[in-house]
Amino acid sequence: MPQSARVPTKISDKLHLDRFVPYRLSVLSNIVSMSIAHTYEREFGLTIPEWRVIAVLARYPNLSAIEVAERTAMDKVAVSRAVQSLIGARRLLRTYDKGDRRRSMLRLSSSGHAVYTRIAPLALGYERKLLNALSASDRRALDRLIGRLMERARLLDHLDGNGS
Amino acid sequence: MPQSARVPTKISDKLHLDRFVPYRLSVLSNIVSMSIAHTYEREFGLTIPEWRVIAVLARYPNLSAIEVAERTAMDKVAVSRAVQSLIGARRLLRTYDKGDRRRSMLRLSSSGHAVYTRIAPLALGYERKLLNALSASDRRALDRLIGRLMERARLLDHLDGNGS
DNA sequence: CGTCAATGGTTACAATTGAAACTATCGTAC
DNA sequence: GTACGATAGTTTCAATTGTAACCATTGACG
Numbered sequence: 001m002p003q004s005a006r007v008p009t010k011i012s013d014k015l016h017l018d019r020f021v022p023y024r025l026s027v028l029s030n031i032v033s034m035s036i037a038h039t040y041e042r043e044f045g046l047t048i049p050e051w052r053v054i055a056v057l058a059r060y061p062n063l064s065a066i067e068v069a070e071r072t073a074m075d076k077v078a079v080s081r082a083v084q085s086l087i088g089a090r091r092l093l094r095t096y097d098k099g100d101r102r103r104s105m106l107r108l109s110s111s112g113h114a115v116y117t118r119i120a121p122l123a124l125g126y127e128r129k130l131l132n133a134l135s136a137s138d139r140r141a142l143d144r145l146i147g148r149l150m151e152r153a154r155l156l157d158h159l160d161g162n163g164s
Numbered sequence: 165m166p167q168s169a170r171v172p173t174k175i176s177d178k179l180h181l182d183r184f185v186p187y188r189l190s191v192l193s194n195i196v197s198m199s200i201a202h203t204y205e206r207e208f209g210l211t212i213p214e215w216r217v218i219a220v221l222a223r224y225p226n227l228s229a230i231e232v233a234e235r236t237a238m239d240k241v242a243v244s245r246a247v248q249s250l251i252g253a254r255r256l257l258r259t260y261d262k263g264d265r266r267r268s269m270l271r272l273s274s275s276g277h278a279v280y281t282r283i284a285p286l287a288l289g290y291e292r293k294l295l296n297a298l299s300a301s302d303r304r305a306l307d308r309l310i311g312r313l314m315e316r317a318r319l320l321d322h323l324d325g326n327g328s
Numbered sequence: 329c330g331t332c333a334a335t336g337g338t339t340a341c342a343a344t345t346g347a348a349a350c351t352a353t354c355g356t357a358c
Numbered sequence: 359g360t361a362c363g364a365t366a367g368t369t370t371c372a373a374t375t376g377t378a379a380c381c382a383t384t385g386a387c388g
Contacts, residue, residue, distance in 0.1 A: 014223075015223075015284040017219050017220055017236065022193075022197060022290070025189070025193045025310065026196075026197050028193075028310055029186075029192070031314070032189060032190075033186060033190050035320060035324065038324075047344090055181050056181055059180060059181070064367095065366070071182070072181065073191045075346080077345085077347085077369095078345080080367060080368060081368095101353060102353045102366040102367070103353095103366065104367075123186075127186060129316075129320055130316055130317060130320065133312045133315065133316035134313070138312075141305050145298065145302060145305065145306050146189065148297045149192055149306075150188070150195070151297065152293075152294055152297035153192060153196050153199065154195060156294065157198075228337095230336060241337090241376075242375080242376090243337090245338095245374095264383075266335065266336040266382070267336065267337095
């Protein structure tokens, strides 16, 4: 049978990459992440994982590595590497829990804290400039939509056996 | 002067990672991308770049590698690698432009097309399930917001010397 | 025509990342 | 106490990716 006798494709089967929400999200997120990353890479030699570790420890000192992983959506290997490099750069201090010596307790050194207080405004400034594209009500909508999608995405992930 | 004499931090300087839009976007996008990627990795052994190349060629046959790169937001090295592997798996055919022999012309083989017609519904099905978390008007809003943010993110990127 | 910059694409090598195995400590059960 | 599984974290090795250098072809210019 010749190829030309083809069943017409249903509209719902057509995938137009640039209207496909997962793809659009991915592109948007990449541009945004790289823009910000570029800023603190350039000025402080920090990678994204390192910056995330700093940001979360600024807010919650004395977390263990695993707790950092949970709060940053990084895996523990990534945290371990970021922590090592930050300790090497004297931006982080590590002590060990008295009662459970497996458990590390991480906090910023004063130099680490200084980095944080200089980067945080830059990051927030970028966010502000980005969100300036939106009205106040659109900003609230965005926040709500991201939250809903996140929740749903996690649900689907677990249902389909991808998750933990 | 002792450290304890510290200027109180302004509210606007505080960065709470899980309320920071770029971070939330990144986490959301990762979960979504990995969920979908898992599907077609499992069933067809395709990577994300490979799948993107297939998707765009299904829609626009006979693009060159560079045109594929433009339409998929991938760089040309990534395209080159995905194309090589797809040709190796006989899912893509490459010919060269008669008038300009640098230029390749890529299109799906019938096997490549078969893969597309089987994956596209899965991808769209995932998208539909994801967007089921939203009302119809929220879906429209999402689309609009992503578009606005993308435009703005590109603008900021270029202004700040990150872009091309 | 011959040089030279630009374009399309690939290759090579280093840096990043991910998965699995590993060490060390702890808690529990015997 | 000691054996066992679980938890915290690290190391190792392979796969992925990113950057820069590299061909080949083309187009423009003298």
